[in-house]
Amino acid sequence: MTFRKGIIIFMILAIAGVIVDTIWNFSSSSIIIGIVSILGIIILGMLMLSGPEALRVQNAFKVIQKPMPKFKIGGGENDDDDKEPVRVQGPFKLPDKEKILKQVESHPTKLFGTAGIRGLTNIEITPLLTMKISQVYADWLGNKGTVAIGHDTRYGAKTLAQSASAGLQSSGLNVIDCGCIPTGGLACFIVQNKLSGGILITGSHMPYNMIGIMLIMSDGAYLPEEVAHNLENRFTRYESRQVKILPEALGEYKIADNPLGSYKKFLLEQVDRKLIGKRQFKVLVDPANGTAALVLPDVLKELGCQLELINGDIKPIPERSAEPRANNLQNTAEKVKEYHCDIGIATDIDADRVLFIDETGSVLSEDLTGSIFARSVISGSKTGSRLCVTPINSSGLIEHTCATEGIRLEYCPIGQPATLKVVKNLRADFSYEESGKYYFANQALWPDGILASLKLLEIMAQANKALSQLATEFPKFYQIKHTIPCANQRKEKVMKKAFEIWQKQAIQGKVKDITVDGLKRIYEDKSWLLIRASGTEPLIRIYADATSQARAEELVKWGEDIVKQGMK
16 A cells, blocks of 8 residues: 555545544534544645655655665765665565654755755655656756756666656756766766756765765756755645646757766866876875776876776775765775875765875875865965855864965855855855865866865975875864754754853853854864754754864863753
8 A cells, every 4th residue: 555545545534433423423513523623634634645754754654565675774964974884685674664764754854955865765766756856957947958967876876867867858958968977077067068957866975875866057066055945845846837848849868978088178177287297196096986986097197197096996886985084994095005105085976075195194184185275276376366165164274274374264054055155155266165075166166076186186296295294284173073862843942042051151262153054162272162953864963173182072072061951
């Protein structure tokens, strides 16, 4: 029995029960109560049969009814590290019903997160959902124009890309299929060919059994929040969608002409090829068996670099954790030392994130890399705004760097849409996110791990220094992140109460408060404390950043105490 049929049967039985009860206890008051009860049942049923929340619950029931391979379910877009799923070989086994329901209930009711629509492959992110989202995207575009599509290497990505193509074509848009391609490659293709937009099917840094639908604007940037809200409203009204496309007006489909080649050419044009070539860098590349393997090795060879490649075969399940974080890259760091490389480069599956390893095997923090880029890209530029934009959870290191180099710094809320909105509005030269995303805004309005890799090689060549030497030119900062579970429906109340406590506590040495996203307090010793509700999980996050580990631990404890008081 389907979820929808079950609800309809429940409504019929409930209404029949009310009618029988009304007749049995016939009176004017029982008639009124009966009418009100029937109306209530109808309204409740209609609510349960519509909207994005119903979609999630329906998918949960489908999972429970249908045997699936056993897996550990990952979350949606996560501010912190994602954990790899448990892989179980052997016969199909029904997943735990309570875990599935808990997973669905923990998801926010809105579809769009900070980087598209994400969920379990073929369970939450289905071909039908992908087609519908593509259709409302086409409606927003006016049902005309040309859109590029692409996908990453994981299971189901190509299938969902085909569904996206069907949705777009059925709504009057022409489709150019770029196939398996990095985020930067698809964004570059859209801009170079002046297309209306694009759809990328990718799970990015998430576990292998999760995937996402990422919608891209004509300038290559991820769609802003106001467009996401518009599309979500259209999706909730999908059943009343009135768009009718005649057969002769259906969109055309064609395969892109060498999109990877065009992307490689673009990348090589963004750096000084001769300068990098003179150094003859030895580079270790770890693309996590993802899309960077299709581009980065070839580009490095074009630049005269010697190449060592690990995890370079295209595979649906990566041989290391998909997210490039220091705790996931111990083996990669060891290989950098073993092969005597000048630098190690590790990307996620769609290559929008990247982490770097110096010649000693030390992994550079994302904030340190961001500071190296800001100092070089902005300080070395004779034009531009001399402005760096970064989310509120970035280390105090970037504030120190910008103050030292005379660079303007602007904070923004956490997440790709919010970051890009400020970058565009203020025409920033450079931006980065603590997750390992770097935006060279004068060349590209998208996070591009491959472009960032070439830019770092260029900086090393210009300075004629090893990466470890560049790193020592910046002070050390320590960042600690803790989380406290908090139900989604309680977050607003807890944060409001925490704010009242916040105004009275942890104020010693306070310099200023920043409230663009949560509660951030900066202190005289360059340390800071941040408390914010997670936008994707039932959690409140506490961050602390300082020039010493002890100070960071002290601040995060203060933050935990404030949140716990707010929860009482």
